[in-house]
Amino acid sequence: MRSPPIPEMATQEVQLNETLAHLKTESETLKSKLEEERAKLHDVELHQVAEKVEGLGQFVMKTRRTLKGHGNKVLCMDWCKDKRRIVSSSQDGKVIVWDAFTTNKEHAVTMPCTWVMACAYAPSGCAVACGGLDNKCSVYPLSLDKNENLAAKKKSVAMHTNYLSACSFTNSDMQILTSSGDGTCALWDVESGQLLQSFHGHAADVLCLDLAPSETGNTFVSGGCDKKANVWDMRSGQCIQSFETHESDINSVRYYPSGDAFASGSDDATCRLYDLRADREVAIYSKESIIFGVSSVDFSLSGRLLFGGYNDYTINVWDVLKGTRVSILFGHENRVSTLRVSPDGTAFCTGSWDHTLRIWA
Amino acid sequence: MTIRNAIRDHGQRYRPRMACLKKAEKVLLEMQDPKTGVKSQPQRLVITTIPHAISGEDIIAWLADRFQIDSQEARNLGSMLVALGYIYPLQDHKRLVIKPDASLYRFQTPYFWPTQQWPVEDTDYAIYLAKRNIRKKGILELHEQEQYNRLHKWMNHKWDFIVMQAKEQYRAAKERKKPDRVVFDCQERAYWVVHRPPPGTVSAMDYGLERRIDPNADEVTGESLHMIFTQQSIMRPRVKSSVSIGALVKYCATYNSHDPFLSKCLPSNPWLTDDVTYWTLNMPNVEIPTKMRVERWTFSFRELLSDPRGRDDFRLFLKKEFSGENLAFWEGCEDLKWGTAATMREKAEHIYKTFLARGAPRWINIDGKTMEITVKGLKHPHRYVLEAAQTHIYMLMKKDSFGRYMKSPVFKDTLKKAIAPEEHKFTDAQLEQNAKNRRPSLSPIILRQQELEQKAKMAASAPVDITQVMSKLSKQGKEVAPRPPSKN
Numbered sequence: 001m002r003s004p005p006i007p008e009m010a011t012q013e014v015q016l017n018e019t020l021a022h023l024k025t026e027s028e029t030l031k032s033k034l035e036e037e038r039a040k041l042h043d044v045e046l047h048q049v050a051e052k053v054e055g056l057g058q059f060v061m062k063t064r065r066t067l068k069g070h071g072n073k074v075l076c077m078d079w080c081k082d083k084r085r086i087v088s089s090s091q092d093g094k095v096i097v098w099d100a101f102t103t104n105k106e107h108a109v110t111m112p113c114t115w116v117m118a119c120a121y122a123p124s125g126c127a128v129a130c131g132g133l134d135n136k137c138s139v140y141p142l143s144l145d146k147n148e149n150l151a152a153k154k155k156s157v158a159m160h161t162n163y164l165s166a167c168s169f170t171n172s173d174m175q176i177l178t179s180s181g182d183g184t185c186a187l188w189d190v191e192s193g194q195l196l197q198s199f200h201g202h203a204a205d206v207l208c209l210d211l212a213p214s215e216t217g218n219t220f221v222s223g224g225c226d227k228k229a230n231v232w233d234m235r236s237g238q239c240i241q242s243f244e245t246h247e248s249d250i251n252s253v254r255y256y257p258s259g260d261a262f263a264s265g266s267d268d269a270t271c272r273l274y275d276l277r278a279d280r281e282v283a284i285y286s287k288e289s290i291i292f293g294v295s296s297v298d299f300s301l302s303g304r305l306l307f308g309g310y311n312d313y314t315i316n317v318w319d320v321l322k323g324t325r326v327s328i329l330f331g332h333e334n335r336v337s338t339l340r341v342s343p344d345g346t347a348f349c350t351g352s353w354d355h356t357l358r359i360w361a
Numbered sequence: 362m363t364i365r366n367a368i369r370d371h372g373q374r375y376r377p378r379m380a381c382l383k384k385a386e387k388v389l390l391e392m393q394d395p396k397t398g399v400k401s402q403p404q405r406l407v408i409t410t411i412p413h414a415i416s417g418e419d420i421i422a423w424l425a426d427r428f429q430i431d432s433q434e435a436r437n438l439g440s441m442l443v444a445l446g447y448i449y450p451l452q453d454h455k456r457l458v459i460k461p462d463a464s465l466y467r468f469q470t471p472y473f474w475p476t477q478q479w480p481v482e483d484t485d486y487a488i489y490l491a492k493r494n495i496r497k498k499g500i501l502e503l504h505e506q507e508q509y510n511r512l513h514k515w516m517n518h519k520w521d522f523i524v525m526q527a528k529e530q531y532r533a534a535k536e537r538k539k540p541d542r543v544v545f546d547c548q549e550r551a552y553w554v555v556h557r558p559p560p561g562t563v564s565a566m567d568y569g570l571e572r573r574i575d576p577n578a579d580e581v582t583g584e585s586l587h588m589i590f591t592q593q594s595i596m597r598p599r600v601k602s603s604v605s606i607g608a609l610v611k612y613c614a615t616y617n618s619h620d621p622f623l624s625k626c627l628p629s630n631p632w633l634t635d636d637v638t639y640w641t642l643n644m645p646n647v648e649i650p651t652k653m654r655v656e657r658w659t660f661s662f663r664e665l666l667s668d669p670r671g672r673d674d675f676r677l678f679l680k681k682e683f684s685g686e687n688l689a690f691w692e693g694c695e696d697l698k699w700g701t702a703a704t705m706r707e708k709a710e711h712i713y714k715t716f717l718a719r720g721a722p723r724w725i726n727i728d729g730k731t732m733e734i735t736v737k738g739l740k741h742p743h744r745y746v747l748e749a750a751q752t753h754i755y756m757l758m759k760k761d762s763f764g765r766y767m768k769s770p771v772f773k774d775t776l777k778k779a780i781a782p783e784e785h786k787f788t789d790a791q792l793e794q795n796a797k798n799r800r801p802s803l804s805p806i807i808l809r810q811q812e813l814e815q816k817a818k819m820a821a822s823a824p825v826d827i828t829q830v831m832s833k834l835s836k837q838g839k840e841v842a843p844r845p846p847s848k849n
């Protein structure tokens with residue numbers, strides 16, 4: 001006679017645990033196999049190829065404009081295609097459109113929610129999109145009439161079930177791509193608010209996205225709290241590539257100008273470069289003295305420089321090819337929350353929790 | 362799904378997302394190493410002696426040496442460690458920065474290190490404030506007094522407990538030796554400056570919004586789906602690193618002279634000299650482009666198409682070759698893909714009638730297979746229904762027309778006329794003047810209005826388009842003249 005029989009529920013639970021454990025091991029084995037396959041074609045390191053490349057000289061980058069006007073943390077900004085206007089959004093719900101060159105404020109909108117974490121300028125320069133804790137993305141057509149209340153013509157486009165973390169217009173004013181704390185990304189038709197495509201695959205909040213500048217222009221990359229960076233096909237909604245090498249939340253992703261690679265910035269204090277054709281991570285930009293997370297990254301026009309905004313109030317400039325840090329910039333008095341290079345690459349703009357935006361060149 | 366809101370939670374959150382804390386702790390341990398750490402010594406302060414005090418300049422020097430960074434960066438790093446609460450100042454205790462002089466600091470005891478595991482409770486803060494109040498009435502600062510009143514209000518139900526704890530801690534403290542008491546008071550005070558900062562100061566503990574999902578939680582959902590995806594990824598075609606990395610490096614080299622951060626912007630970078638000539642010369646539809654801009658068109662077909670001026674030039678070339686329909690078709694497809702959903706069906710039909718149907722006025726030449734797929738798809742049109750045809754035509758233009766365009770008289774003429782502006786050489790006085798004369802530019806809203814007016818004018822006064830006439834004739838059932846021989 002064996003020991004007293006185990007109650008049925010406990011047996012089922014043991015079986016379930018065994019199945020989960022079994023699945024987990026199988027999953028791990030497959031992941032190692034993937035890494036093996038990726039490694040087979042890995043015949044050279046980026047910094048090796050970069051040895052033949054000429055080194056960069058000294059940089060003199062300074063703040064050329066300081067934009068003051070937000071009453072609270074600046075969370076996001078975007079450039080207009082005219083290379084001098086920008087839109088910025090902040091924690092207190094204010095969205096401001098500036099002519100960064102003259103530092104004049106041209107338009108202002110007060111959102112009905114706080115923490116406006118996402119804002120984007122329409123390609124035509126005639127509208128802006130923004131959203132945050134309201135779980136929506138709204139489009140505001142801009143008007144030259146100073147007396148007009150922009151909120152009156154607002155269009156509610158995207159609806160998520162959690163906060164909106166990022167938004168971007170596609171190649172026209174008619175479509176918007178959004179990412180959300182609800183773990184999904186989605187493509188919307190601006191005019192009707194119709195959901196055109198949704199993208200499921202992240203296991204946690206999606207924090208950032210970037211559209212590919214590729215010839216066929218049909219993919220985008222997203223980064224999330226599940227430490228994954230996923231590349232998506234806009235047509236099918238499928239995830240076509242996934243990279244999981246970061247050790248913490250990915251706060252920012254940005255394509256390399258050729259569209260064949262992308263960079264990411266994470267709370268683990270590193271920026272990384274992923275080569276899409278070789279299907280692997282090819283560089284890590286980190287330094288022992290940098291312990292604070294990266295909030296935002298962007299490339300210079302040629303892709304040679306990677307600018308990173310950090311949570312220790314600094315901006316680090318990296319030589320993308322050689323992997324070294326070329327410059328560190330001070331100036332902000334609180335976290336740098338957002339960073340974008342201008343459309344013609346003549347400057348980059350940073351937004352910070354110190355309520356200001358700065359243009360650097 | 363629950364919707365998170367950011368209503369004040371009275372500091373009851375805990376912080377799972379500060380990955381920097383572990384790294385900071387590593388640095389701290391090294392700094393405290395008796396042999397290789399920062400030099401410390403007892404310092405006389407007022408009437409007591411504080412053991413193990415370190416000076417700001419020593420901290421900065423140690424960090425600069427350890428991480429091989431300059432003193433400004435070391436100072437910034439040191440200040441962040443103070444801001445997190447791992448090191449605290451003995452003088453000027455409310456300013457959490459490292460001063461690069463003989464100002465004194467101490468390492469915070471690990472008991473008071475910021476932690477990710479549990480929240481910094483308001484209950485503890487209330488006890489701390491009450492304790493200080495007991496020790497000496499009126500010692501609380503204005504913001505502390507306000508906090509105290511607020512906590513008293515919403516924690517009223519457990520105020521007896523709080524006062525009891527405060528009295529107990531006060532009594533226990535009196536039993537300690539005076540030097541220990543002074544040190545502990547310093548440590549505790551420093552802890553609360555970090556976790557309940559005075560208003561108007563920047564707090565390193567502020568990490569923004571909660572994320573919805575805790576990264577430390579263990580999730581085993583969707584494993585089977587992940588496995589299918591991983592299996593597919595294994596079979597993905599890949600390129601050798603040397604090839605793809607080589608391409609990345611080549612791209613940098615090609616665009617190096619066009620990158621304003623790496624090469625001079627001609628005539629000058631508007632952000633540096635406050636002179637906007639560079640932007641004026643490079644407006645989207647300027648008549649005469651700059652030499653640099655024309656050079657960019659030669660880098661890739663995508664560059665040529667994405668620049669409106671370049672595309673215009675290419676269009677002109679194609680018109681002369683009578684193969685303008687290819688570009689027009691490609692543009693129509695782009696409009697379909699990125700346009701409003703409402704007009705999508707109409708657009709698809711229009712494109713079909715104009716470019717794909719048998720006898721279409723601007724018939725494009727695509728292979729039979731692609732045509733079959735496209736026509737089939739058009740029965741139930743969606744935004745990507747013309748994808749295959751568009752790719753085919755794009756490749757055609759890229760591999761054939763693009764090359765011939767660059768050898769054509771149209772391009773050579775444009776290149777010849779292109780401007781190469783001289784570099785600005787402003788004196789300091791001129792730069793000052795430029796800065797004073799910054800002018801606003803035309804709003805994109807006005808520019809778009811102008812563009813639309815321009816387009817309308819052109820459409821109204823356009824010469825008779827032979828293709829339009831042909832399509833009208835065919836509609837009227839008249840004989841359709843043979844179309845011009847297709848050029849590919």
